[in-house]
Amino acid sequence: MKRWTTGEVAKQRNISIRTLRYYDQIDLLPPSFKDASGKRYYSEEDLFTLEKIIILKSLSLPLEDIRSVLAKLSYKQILISHYNYLQEQISTLQTSISNTSSLINLIDLEGSLSWERVSELVQNSQKSAKKWTDYFQKSELAILQESxxxxxxxxxxxxxxxxxxxxxxxxxxxxxxxxxxxxxxxxxxxxxxxxxxxxxxxxxxxxxxxxxxxxxxxxxxxxxxxxxxxxxxxxxxxxxx
Amino acid sequence: MKRWTTGEVAKQRNISIRTLRYYDQIDLLPPSFKDASGKRYYSEEDLFTLEKIIILKSLSLPLEDIRSVLAKLSYKQILISHYNYLQEQISTLQTSISNTSSLINLIDLEGSLSWERVSELVQNSQKSAKKWTDYFQKSELAILQESxxxxxxxxxxxxxxxxxxxxxxxxxxxxxxxxxxxxxxxxxxxxxxxxxxxxxxxxxxxxxxxxxxxxxxxxxxxxxxxxxxxxxxxxxxxxxx
DNA sequence: GTTTGCAGGTGACGTAACGTAATCTAATAT
DNA sequence: ATATTAGATTACGTTACGTCACCTGCAAAC
Structure with missing residues (x-):
């Protein structure tokens, strides 16, 4: 069974060594093996868990929540909610993009902008800030997890x-x-x-x-x-x- | 000339009152008018500046950098770099999405995942973490700003x-x-x-x-x-x- | 005339998730 | 024998606010 050191893992997953130590410290991801001198060694399973953590972090859930979610959800369930999250991100981004270029056009053609013009556009786009729980939809959680x-x-x-x-x-x-x-x-x-x-x-x-x-x-x-x-x-x- | 209070601005732009006070405190966005009792009143121009700040924040630049950029770039230049940023976001998101669903498929069809499979996919996607300066491209800055x-x-x-x-x-x-x-x-x-x-x-x-x-x-x-x-x-x- | 409520204010301390020294240890390279 | 490298610990710093306690001015209600 291969084991990886902090440095290796950090480079591979593009995170800092400090982050790994921190996750150990708060007992979110303790390495499955520590040698006599205290060096951390991560197993393949550890890497999977880390990957889960990274995904969940990209849903912007706080580490505390990640800790509890990790125990309850399978990799796949996590991926599915991640997928939902990404989809939504894309559609917000798309409206952002078209608003932005509309504004750019307006600047060119009107020379300057009136605040009304701007706020019209901007207001539409950011009406709802979703919480992460929204990506684990009730129905899905219910059906996928329990029944x-x-x-x-x-x-x-x-x-x-x-x-x-x-x-x-x-x-x-x-x-x-x-x-x-x-x-x-x-x-x-x-x-x-x-x-x-x-x-x-x-x-x-x-x-x-x-x-x-x-x-x-x-x-x-x-x-x-x-x-x-x-x-x-x-x-x-x-x-x- | 209409003026808006903290509460109004906060609601309109969907940020907290605390944030506005903070921006005043660090002298990033001092309201253009304060009455005798200390109440803040924001002008239309202030709102534009705030909008710039919000946009620049979405490029994830620290407030300190925003302060200096605000003075140097026009609204339009800011919008253009924002546009570039959004475009790039979308394309990373798109590869993320397809990777995610590939993983979901793999789980179904292989039953479980080997670490190699996962890291193959994941490694491709996150090779470069761009800094915000990248969105103000040298050529564009040079051409658009100076010459x-x-x-x-x-x-x-x-x-x-x-x-x-x-x-x-x-x-x-x-x-x-x-x-x-x-x-x-x-x-x-x-x-x-x-x-x-x-x-x-x-x-x-x-x-x-x-x-x-x-x-x-x-x-x-x-x-x-x-x-x-x-x-x-x-x-x-x-x-x- | 007082109370109540609301929208605003000022400290001051708290927080998340690390970054960043400063210092120490063990193993390897020259 | 020494220098370099890759790891470790301890501890304080940081950003962008959140939150709490408490104060103020004013209009409406009692």
Whole structure:
């Protein structure tokens, strides 16, 4: 098992050594091993925890809250709320951007600005400052965390999902047509599973598939997705006709 | 001349009264008027300054730096750097988003994550933490601020721009064809002006027109832009053939 | 005429999340 | 043998306010 020193971790994660020591000090992230002379050594698991902390910090939650959240939420749940947070950030940024360039234009064309003009624009944009708890939506927390196994880390439903995804990969590889018996079965199973997992909450289902879609289009980082997703969409479209 | 109290300003700009008092205390934004009992009253100009401060704060510069920048840069220059900052924010956010959803996918499909997978993704995204000075780019500062009048607030070149824009509006109103003599003259004048203003810096010119384009498409906030911009593009495309 | 409430004020201390010395230790390089 | 490097501890400093205790001027209510 590899272990990393403070310096290594700090460089890798682009944070200061001081920060690591601080997290140890407040007992947020004590290194899993300290040698005789007091040197800190971090395990792979420690790094995961650190990564969680960094993500949660980017939601701007105070370290105290992070401490309690860390215990209760899985990596995945944290990622999902992070994702929500990012989405919202982007849309606020977009209105900021268009406001900013509007202002720039106004300056050019009117020579100077009247305060009314400015405040019109600015007021629209910053009406709501969200708290971090908003990103862990009640419904999601309730469904994802408490009731039934659902999407928690290693449960049965997840296994079924994975098995279905494997079947889909197989279908694609062998060029099975969307009209075939197998595919219809897969689609049925999929919608069934969706309904169980999300308890029929249509919005959550949409959100779920939206999340699946994005990385394929934008990064291509994950090997299968694009085809699979299209396939799935095809399945469902055909099956629900 | 209307004047606003601390409470009013605070509510309007969504900051705390304490913040206003603090800015007075450190002499960053002393209200332009204080009555006998010590009450603060802010003028319209004060509000503009406050707005500048808020913008500059969103570039995360410390108040000390803001103090010095305030004196040196015009509202417009501040807005431009803010714009640059926002653009960059958006693109980092976009890679963050796709990384996040990639990770979510990985969790589902691999069941658990290996540290290598995670760090691959994460490392790409956060290689550079920019300092705020980067948003006041050397070239822009140099060109926009020092040399020649250029785009500073009320100079001759700006006036010429505005006059041309008025001519364009007129042309659109009267349905003048892009092949006509007038339009070619306008286009010539425009490119000439661009070259003077930006000293032939093609990238800056592009940036300039990009900025002009955005708000029209996205918000429609400014009354003329969409047609005018298309017209201008038409002009130049035709004239440079 | 007093009380109450509200919107403002002034200290002064508290705080989060580290940054930044100053000083010490152990291991390695020259 | 010494210098350099990478780590450690202790402790005080910092930014941009939040918060608390207490004071003031004035209009409305009793």
């Amino acid at each position: 039934i196994p659902n999407l928690s880390d290693n449960d049965d439903t997840t296994q079924q999902y994975i098995s279905i995804l494997r079947q889909i990969e197989w279908c694609i590889e062998h060029n099975i047509k969307p009209q075939s018996e197998e595919v219809i079965q897969i689609a049925t199973k999929l919608t069934e599973l969706s309904n169980i997992t999300f308890q029929g909450d249509a919005e959550l289902i949409d959100k779920f598939w939206e999340v699946r879609k994005l990385p394929a289009e934008e990064t291509g980082l994950y090997p299968i997705p694009d085809e699979v997703l299209k396939f799935v969409e095809g399945c469902i479209a055909y099956a629900t006709d | 020649i009048p250029n785009l500073s607030d009320n100079d001759d070149t700006t006036q010429q721009y505005i006059s041309i824009l008025r001519q364009i509006e007129w042309c659109i109103e009267h349905n003048i064809k892009p092949q006509s003599e007038e339009v070619i003259q306008i286009a010539t004048k425009l490119t000439e002006l661009s070259n003077i203003t930006f000293q032939g810096d093609a990238e800056l010119i592009d940036k300039f027109w990009e900025v002009r384009k955005l708000p029209a498409e996205e918000t429609g906030l400014y009354p003329i832009p969409d047609e005018v911009l298309k017209f201008v593009e038409g002009c130049i495309a035709y004239a440079t053939d």
